Amino acid sequence: MNVLYGGSNAGKSFVLKATDFVLGSGDPFPGVKESQDYESVFLSFVLEPAGSPVTIRRSVRGGGIDWYEGAADEASIGVIDAETLHQTHGKGRKGVGSLSERLLSHLGIAGAKIASDASGTPESFSFRHFMPYVLVNEGRMLGDDSPLRQGGPKRGVDKNVLRFILTGRDDASVARVRTPKEARAAKAGKIELLEAMLADAESKLEKMGSNPEFSAEDEEALESLGHAIGENQVKLDELRRERRTNLNSVEAVRAESSELETSLVRYKDLEKIFQSDIRRLQAIEEGGFLLRRFDDQPCPLCGAAPGDQHAPHEPEDLVRQHQAAVVEIKKIERDSKDLRDLIVSLSARLEGLRAREEKFSDDIRETENSITEITPREASLRQEYLALQSRFDGWRIRANAVAQRDALVRQLDEVRKLKTTTKRNDDVQMGIASNIGHDLSMIVTDVLEKWEYPNVEAVRWDPATDDIEVNGWPRNRNGKGVKAIFHSALKVAILIYCRQKKLPHPGFVFLDSPLVTYRKPIMNERHGELSDDERVVRETSLDRRFYEHLASLSDLGQFIVIENSDPPSGIEKLGRVEVFSGEKGVRRQGLFPPINA
Numbered sequence: 001m002n003v004l005y006g007g008s009n010a011g012k013s014f015v016l017k018a019t020d021f022v023l024g025s026g027d028p029f030p031g032v033k034e035s036q037d038y039e040s041v042f043l044s045f046v047l048e049p050a051g052s053p054v055t056i057r058r059s060v061r062g063g064g065i066d067w068y069e070g071a072a073d074e075a076s077i078g079v080i081d082a083e084t085l086h087q088t089h090g091k092g093r094k095g096v097g098s099l100s101e102r103l104l105s106h107l108g109i110a111g112a113k114i115a116s117d118a119s120g121t122p123e124s125f126s127f128r129h130f131m132p133y134v135l136v137n138e139g140r141m142l143g144d145d146s147p148l149r150q151g152g153p154k155r156g157v158d159k160n161v162l163r164f165i166l167t168g169r170d171d172a173s174v175a176r177v178r179t180p181k182e183a184r185a186a187k188a189g190k191i192e193l194l195e196a197m198l199a200d201a202e203s204k205l206e207k208m209g210s211n212p213e214f215s216a217e218d219e220e221a222l223e224s225l226g227h228a229i230g231e232n233q234v235k236l237d238e239l240r241r242e243r244r245t246n247l248n249s250v251e252a253v254r255a256e257s258s259e260l261e262t263s264l265v266r267y268k269d270l271e272k273i274f275q276s277d278i279r280r281l282q283a284i285e286e287g288g289f290l291l292r293r294f295d296d297q298p299c300p301l302c303g304a305a306p307g308d309q310h311a312p313h314e315p316e317d318l319v320r321q322h323q324a325a326v327v328e329i330k331k332i333e334r335d336s337k338d339l340r341d342l343i344v345s346l347s348a349r350l351e352g353l354r355a356r357e358e359k360f361s362d363d364i365r366e367t368e369n370s371i372t373e374i375t376p377r378e379a380s381l382r383q384e385y386l387a388l389q390s391r392f393d394g395w396r397i398r399a400n401a402v403a404q405r406d407a408l409v410r411q412l413d414e415v416r417k418l419k420t421t422t423k424r425n426d427d428v429q430m431g432i433a434s435n436i437g438h439d440l441s442m443i444v445t446d447v448l449e450k451w452e453y454p455n456v457e458a459v460r461w462d463p464a465t466d467d468i469e470v471n472g473w474p475r476n477r478n479g480k481g482v483k484a485i486f487h488s489a490l491k492v493a494i495l496i497y498c499r500q501k502k503l504p505h506p507g508f509v510f511l512d513s514p515l516v517t518y519r520k521p522i523m524n525e526r527h528g529e530l531s532d533d534e535r536v537v538r539e540t541s542l543d544r545r546f547y548e549h550l551a552s553l554s555d556l557g558q559f560i561v562i563e564n565s566d567p568p569s570g571i572e573k574l575g576r577v578e579v580f581s582g583e584k585g586v587r588r589q590g591l592f593p594p595i596n597a
Contacts, residue, residue: 001551001575005563010580011590012562013138016510018591019043020135022058022065024087024099024128029060034592044071047106048507056099063087065099089126100127107504112170117156119182120174120428129161130506133494138512138562141484144476146466147491158466159431165494166436168503174428183420194412201405208398218388225385232378236371243367250360257353260346267343274336281332284325437461443493443500444468444486450549451542453485479531481517485542488514492550492559499556508558515543518565544568551575 004012017030022041029041044055055072058065066082086092089100104110104127112125132140132150140149148158164170432440441459448456448470460469467475468490475486488511498505517534530538547567550559551574559575571577580590 001547001554002558002560003547003563003567003571003575003577004560004580005565005567005577006580008564011592012564012580013512014590015560016135016137016512016562019510020131022056023131024065024089025131026088029062031060034590035060042073045508057082058087064092067099067102089128090124103127103506107506109168109170109504111172112164113172113174114157114160114164115171115174115428115430116160118428118430120171121156122171122174123157125161125164125170127506129157130165133165133491134506134508135510136487136491136512136514137510141487141511141513142480142516144483147475147487148466155466156428156430159463162466162494163430163432163436165503165505166432166440166497166501168501171428180420187415187418187420190415191412194408194415198405198408198412201401201408205398205401205405208394208401218391222385222388225381225388229378229381229385232374232381236374236378239367239371239374243364243371246360246364246367250357250364253353253357253360257350257357260350260353264343264346264350267339267346271336271339271343274332274339277332278329278336281325281329284321431463431466432461434463437463440493440497441468443496444489447489447493447496447549448485450545451485451489452540452545453489453542454536454540479517479534481515481519481530481534482537484514484516485537485546488546492553495557496553505557507556508560510560510562512562513564514561515546515563515565518543541568544571547571547574 004015006012011032011034014030014032014035018041021027021029022043029035038060040057040059042055042057044053046053052069053071055068055070056065057068057072057077064084065087066077067085068077068080068082070080072080083096085096085102086098089098092098092101101110104112104125109125113122114125114129115121116123129150132148140147146158148162150158150161160171438461441461445456445459448459455471457471460472462469462474465474465476468486469475470486475483478486491509491511495505495507495509497503517530517537547561550561553559554575567577578588580588
């Protein structure tokens with residue numbers, strides 16, 4: 001426990017404001033006259049459970065926050081490496097991040113999400129969300145606002161931050177639904193879009209004009225024409241296939257006929273050769289016969305005169321020559337007969353092929369006549385069909401445009417009737433559950449009893465006001481001093497609750513003016529005369545019991561109490577007590593050294 005007390009304008013509240021600033025507040029540095037020549041704010045703290053000291057430093061002009069390992073001061077930062085963290089959660093360089101992310105990571109709750117409204121709009125939980133629970137300034141302490149107040153416009157953040165702190169469960173799994181405002185904006189956007197589409201559809205209809213109605217008889221005629229065209233097309237396809245088949249047959253017959261004609265020419269030439277060979281052999285046969293009768297005659301073989309012949313022909317040679325010629329003649333005559341039979345056969349086949357070619361040619365002419373007869377009729381049917389189809393297409397396009405226009409009219413009417421309110425059961429449940437509120441109220445009751453607050457009968461958490469009621473009376477309907485006591489009891493109770501449930505908590509609580517009930521009359525000018533409930537408390541020893549109780553909680557966290565009034569005697573034995581004397585005092589002048597130092 002730490003107690004800072006002293007007169008007004010001694011710089012006590014400046015301690016809390018400077019702490020808030022160096023922890024990443026977005027507000028400007030709350031400078032005072034004494035701080036004009038200072039450039040940086042240093043804050044040292046210990047990371048538990050390892051007990052590692054850390055120092056952070058921020059320029060009074062704002063900006064990022066330097067992180068130093070160890071307890072550092074202005075004299076030592078020149079030789080200690082610093083890591084600069086961003087002052088805003090979610091900002092900063094990759095892998096470095098912000099002070100908020102660094103501290104939340106140490107607490108084991110990095111990346112938590114909070115539902116900021118009943119629609120479940122997610123918001124990152126930052127270390128700054130802890131500030132209403134650890135830095136309670138005088139205005140908040142004595143004010144009528146809920147102790148949960150974060151300062152933003154969304155009460156959902158206030159409620160769900162407390163829910164997260166007291167349960168350790170965030171809202172990352174909550175599926176977001178649209179807010180009424182978003183629903184109204186979406187409805188307006190849909191109406192605008194549908195009106196534009198409807199205007200475009202009406203414009204297209206005007207350009208189309210009015211097409212003649214396409215009757216049932218027209219549909220039957222179109223269908224009948226389609227069937228007729230199909231039938232004629234089938235016939236034409238069959239005739240064309242038939243013509244193609246016959247043309248292929250003619251080509252095959254002509255190719256075979258050409259081969260036969262070529263073969264017949266060759267065979268007739270061969271027949272002539274056979275006849276020539278027979279005549280030659282017959283001449284040889286006759287010549288041998290003459291040789292045998294006229295030995296003194298010129299040689300019938302070579303024509304040489306008897307006197308010029310090398311040797312006389314023997315009679316046996318002439319006989320053999322004659323017999324060989326007879327045998328060869330018979331052989332050639334047999335081959336010639338076979339060849340003649342083949343020529344006759346091939347000639348007959350050639351005649352047959354020519355007859356087939358003529359038959360195929362007649363079929364082709366007949367098929368072409370049929371095609372010529374059907375083609376104009378098919379073209380006429382197709383032209384009539386296309387004209388009717390074109391009229392049908394125009395009617396159908398216009399009918400579709402009319403249907404589209406009518407559909408847009410219906411959609412526009414439905415959207416205009418659409419309600420933009422959300423059902424109650426669609427809303428995200430905000431705040432803490434009743435059982436948690438009850439448990440927290442029991443701890444507040446215990447705290448007030450330890451402080452010996454008079455006549456504590458019942459403490460209840462009111463989810464409607466996000467505040468406590470003591471003995472059935474709302475906290476904010478009491479005098480300033482009593483409101484401060486109840487506010488302090490709630491913030492201390494939250495720390496105790498988190499420690500009992502082993503839930504993350506920064507582990508320190510600043511309380512500015514929690515015992516304003518014990519103010520001196522001179523302070524009545526600032527806070528007004530004591531109310532009846534404050535007078536009742538002032539007659540008790542609650543101030544002593546308050547300090548004794550906080551001192552007994554030293555194993556749970558650090559408590560820093562800022563007060564104007566002198567604490568009860570002997571409190572310095574319970575913790576660290578500092579007196580801030582102010583500018584003209586003789587003791588410590590707030591955070592600053594004495595002027596004559």
